[in-house]
Amino acid sequence: MAQKIVPVIMAGGRGTRLWPLSRASAPKQFIQFVGDRTLFQATLTRVSNPTLYEAPIIVTNEDFRFLVAEQARELGVTLAATLLEPVARNTAAAVAAAAAFVMERSGEDTVLQLLASDHEIAADESYFDAIRIACETALAGKLVTFGIQPTEPATGYGYIEAGGKLPTGAHAVKRFVEKPVLPDAEKMLASGGFYWNSGIFMFTAGQVMREMETFAPDVASAAQDAVREASSDLDFIRLDAKAFAKSPDISIDYAIMEKTGNAAVVPSSFTWSDLGSWDAVWKLGARDEAGNVASGNTTLLDTKNSLVMSRTCHLAVQGLENVAVIASEDAVYVGRLEDSQNVGRIVKRLAAAKATSALTETHPTSYRPWGGYTSVLNGDRFQVKRLFVLPGKKLSLQKHHHRSEHWICVKGTAEVTIGEEVKTVRENESVYIPQGEVHRLANPGKILLEMIEVQTGSYLGEDDIIRIVDEFGRS
Incomplete structure (x- = not known):
């Protein structure tokens, strides 16, 4: 394939469907569920073939920018650009901004592949065959989506009905179907010609922008203005806030894919999951002879077909079947696997109560450009944290008005x-x-620095920081 593809990875989502591990401030794309990499890192790896792909463009937000940079650095991946969305505006605005950005840099004939950062995909031979068909179809002027061959009558996905076959091997899109009820999903599976909508797309920058101008002109103009007025910040590109905010909050499916006459689908047989529930994580995991998937500190007895994961305490599960038991540092979720699509209901209940709302927003471990910290213990006028500082990194030169700190070095220098x-x-x-x-902590060594920090004082909030000098532009 002569022309390389520019991957555009969407990494700004804040979903909580995999609570308690995922939170608004620690979404699932940056969490390690299966294998030894996060979902975002697995996505970067899939687009790392230099004969097929150019360096990726990441679209994310202010809060996740250093997570993106650090997880790419861990893999040794160079990013072409990281576009920061000033406000959340769904996928249509993000795609339009990426397309406008690429058109300025490399022209309207550049092929873009739009990928979610939180999907689990088996990038086998069938996957790359689908990529090549999609690229050829995109160069022929089509807006291409990838349709996954259904393995069950799933009700958590949208569907695509394929029409006539195109010369490239793709098919015209006959229609898009919203997430169906079970009887309708069973009918579609029985009739054939229906595929799960994967949310993976391919098109040229110019073609998708022309479709935006036709069917979603407000999205197109807002994105173009946001790119034109964008500013650079370290290794990031900040889209103009005033311009970007004018875009309607709609998905690319609704904005153009369901309206255009140029939509095409590549039927695909590779393994794919949006990991939208604990049930999906269980299905993808390595199961033992009893059908269990377990990770972390766990002991299972007389338990079958269950998912048990712990990031902290030891979980002992006995005599249960078809359950999910998930322990984060500060919360435990227990529910039937078949009900795990509805975790959002309990998250809403937690978010509505003042005593538990923080459990849905913040994670005990927070990441910073220099490393991060984990909250270990909180009390009246004190808290204990574990700080971890990456080799060669330093915190800002800072001071606090309301607290003093004791630091104990447990690893490194x-x-x-x-x-x-x-x-x-x-x-x-x-x-x-x-x-x-005034104080500062730095890691001059070659290994991770770990410190235990004990804070004492009348106010211990993270906003009691006066930054005097900061190499990350936060002072």
Whole structure:
């Protein structure tokens, strides 16, 4: 295939369908569920063949920008650009912005592949065969989507009915079908010619923009203006907030795919899942002889066909069948696997109560451009955190008005600035930061630095930080 494809990876979603591991501030694309990589990293790996792909473009938001950069760095992947959406506007605006950006850089004939960052896909020979058919079809002026051969009458996916076959091997799209009820899904499966809508698309930048201008002109103009008025920030490109906010909040399916006469589908047999429920995670996992998928600190006895995952305490599950038991650092979910599509209902209940709303928003582990921290223990006028600082990275030079801090080094070597003094803190050594004192923590070494931080004071919120110098542009 002569022309390379520019991957556009959508990584700004905040879904909580895999609660309690996924939260608004820690969505599933950046979490490791199966294998040794996060879903976002697995997506980067699928588009890493330099003979087939150009460097990827990531579309995400302010909160996830350093997660994107760090997880790409871990893989040694160079990103062509990271576009930051100032407000959430669904996939139509994101696609239009990426297309406008690419057209400015490399022309309207550039082929784009739109990918979600949170899908699990087996990138086998059939997958890359589908990619090549889709590319040829896109170059012929079509807007291509990938239709997955159904393996069951799933009601959690939209469907595509395929029409006549095109010269490239793709098919014209006869119609899109919203998520069906079970009897309708069974009928479609029995009749044949229906495919799951994977949410993977391919088209040239110019063609998708022309379709946007025809069927969703407000989306097109808002995206073009947002790109034209964009600004650079470190390695990120900030889309103009005022322009981008004018875009309607609609999906690419609704904006153009369901309206255009140029839609095509590539029937595909590769393994695909949007990992939209714990049931889907169980189906993809490595099951033992009793049909269980288990990870982390777990012991199972007389338990069958269940998913048991722990990121913290030891889970002992006995005498149950077809259940999901998921433990994060601060919450445990227990439910029937068959009901796991409805986790959103309990998340809404938790979000509505003041005492539990934080469980749906924030995760005990927060990532920063320098590494991150995990909340270990919170009490009245104190809290304990585990800090982890990447090799060569440093926190901002900062001070706090309402708290003092004690740092204990448990792994690696720390360089600590306190006022005018810079000292080295080694494993099993500690240092005290008085309230109001200017200070900084850095990792000058080659391995991960781990510190235990004990904060004491009248106010311990993350907003009690006065940044004086910050290499990440946050001061």
